[in-house]
Amino acid sequence: xxxxxxxxxxxxxxxxxxxxxxxxxxxxxxxxxxxxxxxxxxxxxxxxxxxxxxxxxxxxxxxxxxxxxxxxxxxxxxxxxxxxxxxxxxxxxxxxxxxxxxxxxxxxxxxxxxxxxxxxxxxxxxxxxxxxxxxxxxxxxxxxxxxxxxxxxxxxxxxxxxxxxxxxxxxxxxxxxxxxxxxxxxxxxxxxxxxxxxxxxxxxxxxxxxxxxxxxxxxxxxxxxxxxxxxxxxxxxxxxxxxxxxxxxxxxxxxxxxx
Amino acid sequence: xxxxxxxxxxxxxxxxxxxxxxxxxxxxxxxxxxxxxxxxxxxxxxxxxxxxxxxxxxxxxxxxxxxxxxxxxxxxxxxxxxxxxxxxxxxxxxxxxxxxxxxxxxxxxxxxxxxxxxxxxxxxxxxxxxxxxxxxxxxxxxxxxxxxxxxxxxxxxxxxxxxxxxxxxxxxxxxxxxxxxxxxxxxxxxxxxxxxxxxxxxxxxxxxxxxxxxxxxxxxxxxxxxxxxxxxxxxxxxxxxxxxxxxxxxxxxxxxxxxxxxxxxxxxxxxxxxxxxxxxxxxxxxxxxxxxxxxxxxxxxxxxxxxxxxxxxxxxxxxxxxxxxxxxxxxxxxxxxxxxxxxxxxxxxxxxxxxxxx
Numbered sequence: 001x002x003x004x005x006x007x008x009x010x011x012x013x014x015x016x017x018x019x020x021x022x023x024x025x026x027x028x029x030x031x032x033x034x035x036x037x038x039x040x041x042x043x044x045x046x047x048x049x050x051x052x053x054x055x056x057x058x059x060x061x062x063x064x065x066x067x068x069x070x071x072x073x074x075x076x077x078x079x080x081x082x083x084x085x086x087x088x089x090x091x092x093x094x095x096x097x098x099x100x101x102x103x104x105x106x107x108x109x110x111x112x113x114x115x116x117x118x119x120x121x122x123x124x125x126x127x128x129x130x131x132x133x134x135x136x137x138x139x140x141x142x143x144x145x146x147x148x149x150x151x152x153x154x155x156x157x158x159x160x161x162x163x164x165x166x167x168x169x170x171x172x173x174x175x176x177x178x179x180x181x182x183x184x185x186x187x188x189x190x191x192x193x194x195x196x197x198x199x200x201x202x203x204x205x206x207x208x209x210x211x212x213x214x215x216x217x218x219x220x221x222x223x224x225x226x227x228x229x230x231x232x233x234x235x236x237x238x239x240x241x242x243x244x245x246x247x248x249x250x251x252x253x254x255x256x257x258x259x
Numbered sequence: 260x261x262x263x264x265x266x267x268x269x270x271x272x273x274x275x276x277x278x279x280x281x282x283x284x285x286x287x288x289x290x291x292x293x294x295x296x297x298x299x300x301x302x303x304x305x306x307x308x309x310x311x312x313x314x315x316x317x318x319x320x321x322x323x324x325x326x327x328x329x330x331x332x333x334x335x336x337x338x339x340x341x342x343x344x345x346x347x348x349x350x351x352x353x354x355x356x357x358x359x360x361x362x363x364x365x366x367x368x369x370x371x372x373x374x375x376x377x378x379x380x381x382x383x384x385x386x387x388x389x390x391x392x393x394x395x396x397x398x399x400x401x402x403x404x405x406x407x408x409x410x411x412x413x414x415x416x417x418x419x420x421x422x423x424x425x426x427x428x429x430x431x432x433x434x435x436x437x438x439x440x441x442x443x444x445x446x447x448x449x450x451x452x453x454x455x456x457x458x459x460x461x462x463x464x465x466x467x468x469x470x471x472x473x474x475x476x477x478x479x480x481x482x483x484x485x486x487x488x489x490x491x492x493x494x495x496x497x498x499x500x501x502x503x504x505x506x507x508x509x510x511x512x513x514x515x516x517x518x519x520x521x522x523x524x525x526x527x528x529x530x531x532x533x534x535x536x537x538x539x540x541x542x543x544x545x546x547x548x549x550x551x552x553x554x555x556x557x558x559x560x561x562x563x564x565x566x567x568x569x570x571x572x573x574x575x576x577x578x579x580x581x582x583x584x585x586x587x588x589x590x591x592x593x594x595x596x597x598x599x600x601x602x603x604x605x606x607x608x609x610x611x612x613x614x615x616x617x
Binding site for chain 1: 300302313315359360361362477478479481482485486495496499500501502534559561562563564566568569570571572573575587588589590593615616617
């Protein structure tokens with residue numbers, strides 16, 4: 001690699017053309033400014049959501065009804081921080097100070113249960129709006145983890161096709177583990193719906209979380225999506241992803257007779 | 260934050276008419292920091308007429324060679340590569356950051372893997388490092404290299420590749436594709452295009468035996484190859500790109516000149532460029548950041564942490580003076596070039612022009 005120019009002058013190609021045709025960028029050195037900004041925004045939204053998600057889920061460890069559930073909750077809490085760190089390592093290549101980043105926001109902070117959080121970002125951190133709502137108890141934590149876990153799988157599958165190769169690689173490593181978190185949620189739900197009290201609790205939580213998780217896919221019409229698509233950072237639009245998630249989620253809930 | 264170290268030039272070997280291979284030695288105490296993974300690169304910096312230029316060059320040695328070498332091909336109008344080819348000499352010192360890059364897969368000595376490499380011109384350097392390393396460290400793996408150049412005289416590492424072919428007979432195969440020189444077989448003349456890729460797959464490459472393909476060369480060539488690899492069933496995890504950093508100019512652009520500086524309270528006329536659109540507005544000089552002002556003027560400016568840590572909100576000051584309250588993310592050279600963290604950027608002059616697009 002030499003970065004002073006392409007080796008054949010007449011083969012020079014515009015970066016936008018390259019990205020539109022599915023080309024990949026591979027290091028901070030070959031990322032132009034606007035691309036850098038959008039990429040860092042995507043990465044920090046992921047990092048903030050994982051950190052806030054983990055911080056909120058930590059409570060679930062002590063709510064867990066049994067040892068198996070305790071282990072599952074601990075694992076989810078731990079691995080989400082690990083996922084955040086892997087992406088934060090990529091951000092560090094762009095200059096992000098990893099140590100200070102962890103201290104930049106109160107990741108466990110939540111708004112009131114009945115707050116109306118604008119799905120657009122709130123204040124300093126970039127967490128998805130769903131992570132501003134508090135969890136109430138074990139059943140609530142399991143429901144939120146399952147519904148958001150299903151959304152995360154769709155969102156990460158989309159982002160893993162990103163034109164920034166190192167980000168795509170990290171997301172493809174993370175994806176099976178996030179999938180496992182979602183499956184642990186489904187197993188937890190299975191146990192909870194066995195008795196009628198549990199079922200009623202779960203149903204109430206599903207009603208609470210469904211619209212909030214749906215909002216994490218972003219607005220149906222989005223200028224940002226179009227911008228990101230031109231840069232090869234996104235491919236499938238928000239609404240299509242949301243529909244795919246909703247269809248899958250409704251099927252899963254129907255299996256548990258929760259629909 | 261990234262730090263530069265001093266490396267001694269212990270050897271310079273001319274490889275082709277316009278490429279040199281430079282051997283570098285870190286300080287003894289810093290040798291560990293320069294331990295690299297095959298396929299990684301070094302970023303150098305040097306001052307040219309008062310402007311700092313940074314250039315990255317891939318390491319071309321394998322892990323078992325016990326030394327650090329980079330190949331530098333001279334590029335027309337490229338300040339650093341011209342200097343390295345014409346003026347750099349043994350005994351000089353170069354400033355470099357520790358090895359970086361992710362153009363590799365992990366080594367698995369017990370497995371028999373099939374690798375396919377595509378290199379265009381000086382794109383050979385990281386691929387060569389990978390070839391030498393996997394052949395030595397994975398005794399059952401095979402590597403096929405398809406190497407595109409203008410003509411025989413511009414082929415970098417030609418002899419070394421021939422030696423490797425003889426040393427690893429049956430495990431390393433090499434196909435030269437020359438743009439302007441006819442060879443015995445037509446397939447090996449011209450450029451790598453979709454049609455040539457099809458023929459290669461029909462006659463020389465068995466897609467099912469490929470675990471990983473490495474591609475480093477000009478963008479159009481990489482796209483053509485990646486398309487063809489996908490068509491033959493390889494997925495994104497199996498295709499590794501390394502891109503020439505072509506978004507960087509050969510020469511650094513002149514530093515933004517500050518003008519019309521009047522410090523003090525009052526209002527500031529701010530002009531912000533984002534996505535090719537420029538908007539102007541007035542803001543109070545009351546400690547509000549330029550980012551806050553842009554956002555409250557309905558601009559979708561990029562930002563994340565708002566604490567001067569993440570660098571998402573990096574922008575360039577084109578005109579005027581600003582003060583940056585906190586900076587944990589930008590390096591000195593970026594600040595000297597006029598970059599600021601807009602979330603920490605308070606206007607000082609009465610007029611400030613900033614851009615997120617540069």
